Amino acid sequence: MNFDIPRLPDPLLTEAYEAAASKSVLAAVNDKIFFGYFSVCGDGKGHGGNTTFPGLDWGQSAEALLWLGREDVVRASWEYVKSFQRADGLLPFAILPDHAGKAFDILGYPVQVDPNGGLYRHWEPGNAFLTLADVTYIQVADTFFRATGDLDWLRRQAETLRRAVGFLEGAVDANGLVRGGGFYMERPARHRYEGVTQCYNANAHGIAAGLFDRIGDGATAARCRGLADRITAAFRREFWEGGQCFEYITPDGRKIATHGLTDADWIAVGSGTASPEQVAVVWPRLRDASDFVYDGIPTGVATRPEAYEDWELSSDRHDIAAMGRVWYLEAWARTAMGDGEGLVASLRKVAETGKINGWSWCERYYSERTGYLGLHKMQWYVEYPACLVRIVNRFLLGVEYGLDGSLSLAPTVPAEFWRDGFGQRLAWAGRVVDFRFAGRSLAGTYEGATAQRVRVRPFPGAAGQPTLRIDGSPAAAVAARGGWLEFDLPPSPKARPFELTA
Numbered sequence: 471m472n473f474d475i476p477r478l479p480d481p482l483l484t485e486a487y488e489a490a491a492s493k494s495v496l497a498a499v500n501d502k503i504f505f506g507y508f509s510v511c512g513d514g515k516g517h518g519g520n521t522t523f524p525g526l527d528w529g530q531s532a533e534a535l536l537w538l539g540r541e542d543v544v545r546a547s548w549e550y551v552k553s554f555q556r557a558d559g560l561l562p563f564a565i566l567p568d569h570a571g572k573a574f575d576i577l578g579y580p581v582q583v584d585p586n587g588g589l590y591r592h593w594e595p596g597n598a599f600l601t602l603a604d605v606t607y608i609q610v611a612d613t614f615f616r617a618t619g620d621l622d623w624l625r626r627q628a629e630t631l632r633r634a635v636g637f638l639e640g641a642v643d644a645n646g647l648v649r650g651g652g653f654y655m656e657r658p659a660r661h662r663y664e665g666v667t668q669c670y671n672a673n674a675h676g677i678a679a680g681l682f683d684r685i686g687d688g689a690t691a692a693r694c695r696g697l698a699d700r701i702t703a704a705f706r707r708e709f710w711e712g713g714q715c716f717e718y719i720t721p722d723g724r725k726i727a728t729h730g731l732t733d734a735d736w737i738a739v740g741s742g743t744a745s746p747e748q749v750a751v752v753w754p755r756l757r758d759a760s761d762f763v764y765d766g767i768p769t770g771v772a773t774r775p776e777a778y779e780d781w782e783l784s785s786d787r788h789d790i791a792a793m794g795r796v797w798y799l800e801a802w803a804r805t806a807m808g809d810g811e812g813l814v815a816s817l818r819k820v821a822e823t824g825k826i827n828g829w830s831w832c833e834r835y836y837s838e839r840t841g842y843l844g845l846h847k848m849q850w851y852v853e854y855p856a857c858l859v860r861i862v863n864r865f866l867l868g869v870e871y872g873l874d875g876s877l878s879l880a881p882t883v884p885a886e887f888w889r890d891g892f893g894q895r896l897a898w899a900g901r902v903v904d905f906r907f908a909g910r911s912l913a914g915t916y917e918g919a920t921a922q923r924v925r926v927r928p929f930p931g932a933a934g935q936p937t938l939r940i941d942g943s944p945a946a947a948v949a950a951r952g953g954w955l956e957f958d959l960p961p962s963p964k965a966r967p968f969e970l971t972a
Contacts, residue, residue, distance in 0.1 A: 790842065
C-alpha cells in the first residue's frame with residue numbers, strides 16, 4: 471500500500487496514522503464486491519461485507535481515502551451511491567443489498583428496505599438520520615472536487631446536488647429549524663430538533679453555495695447561503711441559554727440541556743454556527759472538560775451520560791457513547807480555537823487506545839457512569855481510523871485544497887511541533903507539494919504544470935516582512951491578506967525548492 475505518512479515529531483502519532491491507514495481505511499477497500507466498494511470494518515465483517523452507509527460512514531472513509539491517494543475508488547463509489555438518489559433528492563442512509571425489498575423488525579419497530587436495497591426511513595420514532603445522507607453527499611462532493619480539481623466532474627453533478635439541496639431545504643421549517651431526529655444518533659433519537667443537525671445542515675448549505683459558485687450557478691449559490699443564514703440565525707436564537715447549547719428540542723417544545731456539555735457545543739464552536747459571543751462563553755468550559763473521555767478515549771456525546779432519563783429512550787442507550795464522529799467535532803472546535811495542545815492530547819488518547827488493541831478500534835466506547843457498556847463492541851470499525859487520517863491532515867497540519875486550486879496551510883499544533891518541525895507530502899490534482907514547517911520557516915518543493923497559489927498562516931511569534939526564495943534566489947514579495955501570507959510558486963516539471971522565512 472503506497473501512501474504518504476506525515477512527518478510528525480511524535481512517534482506514536484506517526485505509527486497510529488500509518489496503522490489507521492493501512493490496517494483499517496485501505497484494508498476496507500474490496501474490489502471483489504465491486505470497484506469502488508469499501509466496508510465500514512477493516513476486516514470486512516461487522517455490519518456486513520457488501521453494505522454501504524451513505525450516512526456518515528461513507529463520507530468519513532471517502533475523505534480518508536482521498537487523503538491516501540485513492541481518488542479512483544472514491545470516484546466509483548460516488549457513482550454507486552448517486553444511483554440510489556430519489557427524485558426528491560433523498561438518499562438512503564444505508565444500502566443493504568442482501569435485504570432488498572424485505573420487511574422486518576428492529577427492536578420492535580418495523581423496517582422496510584426499498585426494492586433497490588436502500589433504507590430511506592429510520593425505524594426509530596422521529597425518523598433519525600433524516601438529513602444525514604444528503605448532508606454527507608454534499609460534503610463528499612466538496613472534498614472530491616477540492617482533491618481532484620475536476621471541474622468537468624463537478625459540472626456533471628450539478629443536478630444531483632440541486633436535488634440534495636432541495637431535499638434538505640424541505641426539512642427546514644418556517645422558523646428556520648431543521649426537522650428530524652438525531653443527525654448521527656438513533657438511540658436516543660433526540661427527536662425533534664437536534665443541535666448537531668442544525669449545525670451540520672447550516673454548514674452543508676454553505677459548502678453547497680461554494681460549489682455552485684464554482685460552476686457559475688449564482689442563483690442556487692445564493693439560495694444555499696440564504697438557507698445557511700436562516701438555520702444559523704435560528705440556532706443562535708433557539709439553541710442557546712445559560713452558557714451552553716441545548717442538545718435538542720422535543721416535539722412538545724422542551725429544550726433539553728440536562729446532560730452537561732454535549733456534542734452540540736463542540737460542533738457549534740467548530741462550525742461557527744454559534745455566535746462569537748456564545749463561543750466566548752462556552753469555550754472555556756469545553757476546552758478542559760475531561761468527562762467527555764469514556765473508557766480512556768474521546769469523545770463522548772455528553773459530560774453527564776448517566777443523566778439520560780428513560781422517557782428519552784425508545785429502547786436502549788446504544789449511542790450514549792464515545793464515537794469517532796463526536797471526536798471529529800471536538801477536533802474541529804479545537805482547531806477553530808487554535809488549541810494545538812488539546813488537539814494533540816486527544817489524538818494521543820485515540821492512538822493509545824488503538825495501539826493497545828493491535829491498532830484496532832471499536833465503533834463505540836461506553837462510560838462506566840451509565841451502567842451500560844453496550845450489547846457488543848464491533849472491532850476493526852473504520853470510523854476512528856478514518857477520522858484520525860482526516861484530523862491529522864485537515865486540522866493538525868491545517869491542509870485545505872481551495873475551490874480555486876489554491877493550497878492553504880494553517881497548522882494547529884503545540885509549541886514543540888514548531889520547535890522540532892513537521893511536514894507532509896501532498897499530491898493532488900496533478901500537483902505535488904512537499905513541505906516542512908520548523909521555527910519561523912516553511913521549506914519545501916513544488917512540482918506542477920501550472921503556477922500554485924499558497925496561503926500560510928503567519929508563524930507564531932514572527933515579526934517583520936517575510937521573504938520567499940525559490941531555487942535559492944529571492945522571489946516576488948509575499949502578500950499579507952486577511953490574516954494569511956500569500957505567494958505563488960511558478961510551474962515546474964520537477965521538484966523545485968522554495969523557502970518562506972519570517
